[in-house]
Amino acid sequence: MSDPMRIRAQAQGDKTTVRVLVSHEMESGQRRDAAGKTVPAWFIQNIVATHNGKTVMSAQWGPAVSKNPYMQFSFKGAKAGDKVAVSWTDSKGEKRTDEAVVS
C-alpha cells in the first residue's frame, strides 16, 4: 500500500493553488537492477483532482514523470475549508485517493 499523498491547497482570493506530492516509484521500464535485469515499467497513468465532486484537473502521465511525482495547478471557485480530493490509478491497476482541506 502506498504512502499518503501530500496535498497543499491554498486559497488566495478566488484562486486556489494545489501542490501534490505523490508517493510512487514511477518505474520507467528503462532501468536495470543490480543483477542487470530490466525493472518493469510501473507508473501512474491517470491522476484526477476534484473539488465538490467537480473535476478541477485531470492528467495522464507516462513513465517519464519523476519518481515521487509532483504536480501543481490552480483553479477558481474554492474557499478555505473546502475539500480537494486527488485520486490516481497506475499501470498495475492500483489506486489511491487522498483529500486535503483548502487553507
Added chain:
Amino acid sequence: MERRHFLATSSGATALALVASAGFSPAHAQATAAWNKLAFESKTLAEAAKALGASGAPVESKELILQAPEIAENGSVVRVGAQSNIAGTTQIALVVEKNPNALAALFDIPAGTDANVATNVKMGQSSNVYALAKVGDKFFYAVKEVKVTLGGCGG
C-alpha cells in the same frame, strides 16, 4: 472484495484500451480519461501532437510560456512548468524530444482551472523540451533546450 473490484476495473480498462483514444470513460467513482497509449508511445513531437489530435504541425506561440531550467543537474527530476495565456486552452502536454518516449505528461484543463501546470520529469539526456497547448482543434508549442548533467532514464 478488493480483488473483485480490481478485476472489474481491469476489464474496464481493457475495454477502454480497445476503444483507443481519449473521450469515453466509464462512470465509476474515479472518472478518469482513458490512457492515451498511442500518444505515450510516440517518439517525436510531431507524432505526439498527431496522437493528441493535431491535424497539422503545431504553431509556435509566445503566449505559451515554458518554464524549465537551462541546466538540469539531475536528469531524474527536472521541474517543468507551462502556462498558456491563449484563451480556450483545454490541454497542455509536456514533451521531451530525446526521451525514449517523447510525451511525458498530459494535463486536461477543465473550465475554471488555470492553464498553468507544473510537474517533475525524467530526462535521459540534454534535449529540447516542448510544451504543447491545445486550443479548440489547434495546437501551439513553446520550446526550450535543457542541458542535463546526469541523465535520468536509468541504465
